[in-house]
Amino acid sequence: MNQLQMVDLKGQYQRLKPQIDAAMQAVIDSTAFINGPQVKTFAQNLSNYLQVAHVVPCANGTDALQIALMALDLPQGGEVIVPAFNYVATAEVIALLGLKPVFVDVLPDTFCIDPAKVREAITEKTVAIMPVHLFGQCAPMEEIMDLAIAQELFVIEDNAQAIGAEYVDAEGGTSFAGTIGHVGTTSFFPSKNLGCMGDGGAIFTQDEDIALVLQQTANHGQHKKYHYSRVGVNSRLDTLQAALLDVKLQHLDDFILRRQKAAAFYDSFFAEAEQIQIPTLAPYSSHVFHQYTLRVPAEDRDALKAYLHEKEIPSMIYYPVPLHLHEAYSFLGHKAGDFPVSEDLCQKVISLPMHTELTQEQQTFIAEAVLAFFKN
Ligand SMILES: *Cc1c(COP(=O)(O)O)cnc(C)c1O
Numbered sequence: 001m002n003q004l005q006m007v008d009l010k011g012q013y014q015r016l017k018p019q020i021d022a023a024m025q026a027v028i029d030s031t032a033f034i035n036g037p038q039v040k041t042f043a044q045n046l047s048n049y050l051q052v053a054h055v056v057p058c059a060n061g062t063d064a065l066q067i068a069l070m071a072l073d074l075p076q077g078g079e080v081i082v083p084a085f086n087y088v089a090t091a092e093v094i095a096l097l098g099l100k101p102v103f104v105d106v107l108p109d110t111f112c113i114d115p116a117k118v119r120e121a122i123t124e125k126t127v128a129i130m131p132v133h134l135f136g137q138c139a140p141m142e143e144i145m146d147l148a149i150a151q152e153l154f155v156i157e158d159n160a161q162a163i164g165a166e167y168v169d170a171e172g173g174t175s176f177a178g179t180i181g182h183v184g185t186t187s188f189f190p191s192k193n194l195g196c197m198g199d200g201g202a203i204f205t206q207d208e209d210i211a212l213v214l215q216q217t218a219n220h221g222q223h224k225k226y227h228y229s230r231v232g233v234n235s236r237l238d239t240l241q242a243a244l245l246d247v248k249l250q251h252l253d254d255f256i257l258r259r260q261k262a263a264a265f266y267d268s269f270f271a272e273a274e275q276i277q278i279p280t281l282a283p284y285s286s287h288v289f290h291q292y293t294l295r296v297p298a299e300d301r302d303a304l305k306a307y308l309h310e311k312e313i314p315s316m317i318y319y320p321v322p323l324h325l326h327e328a329y330s331f332l333g334h335k336a337g338d339f340p341v342s343e344d345l346c347q348k349v350i351s352l353p354m355h356t357e358l359t360q361e362q363q364t365f366i367a368e369a370v371l372a373f374f375k376n
Pocket residue numbers: 060061062063086087089090132158160161186187188189199200201
């Protein structure tokens with residue numbers, strides 16, 4: 001059995017090597033490293049895949065979030081609602097732009113932002129809501145959009161972790177994650193579900209006017225060569241990365257299927273185990289399993305991680321500390337107890353290896369080790 005990894009980038013590359021190498025070599029031969037034709041082609045193909053009118057490629061998922069906020073021209077000091085149980089990037093860009101991150105708690109079963117808490121957090125100063133489709137599953141978007149429309153707020157979806165996930169609305173219609181709010185963002189960081197060989201990101205919108213401003217903002221605020229209408233940034237997706245991503249996009253459905261199969265196989269081991277809670281599937285979303293995250297008793301979690309480590313089984317704690325308790329966000333004046341669900345999850349979650357190359361042999365070894373820990 002190969003050495004176990006959280007994400008097997010090498011195995012996936014080996015499997016797709018001929019296609020990927022040819023696409024990247026073509027860029028090298030052309031030397032069109034910046035804004036080569038592959039960038040446009042990939043953006044168009046991704047826009048077709050996601051059924052979203054506009055895709056603006058950029059340098060990474062954090063830039064995507066920052067450019068989205070910049071393009072909406074939000075007033076200084078405006079409040080932006082974000083989940084407390086999350087990766088730091090979403091909150092970081094809010095603070096960086098002179099806006100105020102307003103943390104709210106998440107749903108205990110799906111880990112995504114709790115719409116009831118969003119409603120309570122809305123004030124006169126609220127300007128936007130940033131739901132995060134955490135671990136591969138959509139946040140409850142209809143409730144969030146209803147609140148946003150009623151209060152005239154922008155919604156920016158952080159879809160770094162759930163590209164290809166589908167939201168199912170009350171009528172049974174589906175939309176892809178990241179295409180429901182005013183703007184959606186994603187990351188092509190290597191370990192994401194659609195990952196490149198370095199950094200990359202993209203911004204989505206159905207709105208033509210917003211798309212134009214996003215594009216200009218990502219390109220120094222330029223509307224005409226050497227003419228600048230706003231303060232922008234320099235954030236581009238490399239042509240090499242775009243060429244590679246265009247190959248991988250053709251495999252995205254297969255990647256998702258492989259992750260879903262692996263998740264179901266893990267589930268089959270843990271369904272009976274009393275101390276282990278398997279991922280909850282929301283009725284309103286498909287799950288593309290960026291992470292396969294278990295909840296275990298808080299008093300066992302770190303010992304389980306150490307036990308797995310001894311057996312050379314990697315595992316990760318996403319996330320060990322909720323955002324409101326980090327020093328960087330202490331200026332918001334929060335304390336332990338403010339967001340009990342997020343705080344509780346940080347004590348109980350553990351993510352197992354999840355990627356497109358997992359074998360049943362590997363998964364059996366991993367799952368049996370987890371079960372053995374709780375039998376002792
Ligand atoms: C990875 C990630 C980001 C940032 O993406 P980068 O490409 O690393 O900048 C933002 N938000 C979430 C939820 C992420 O998981």
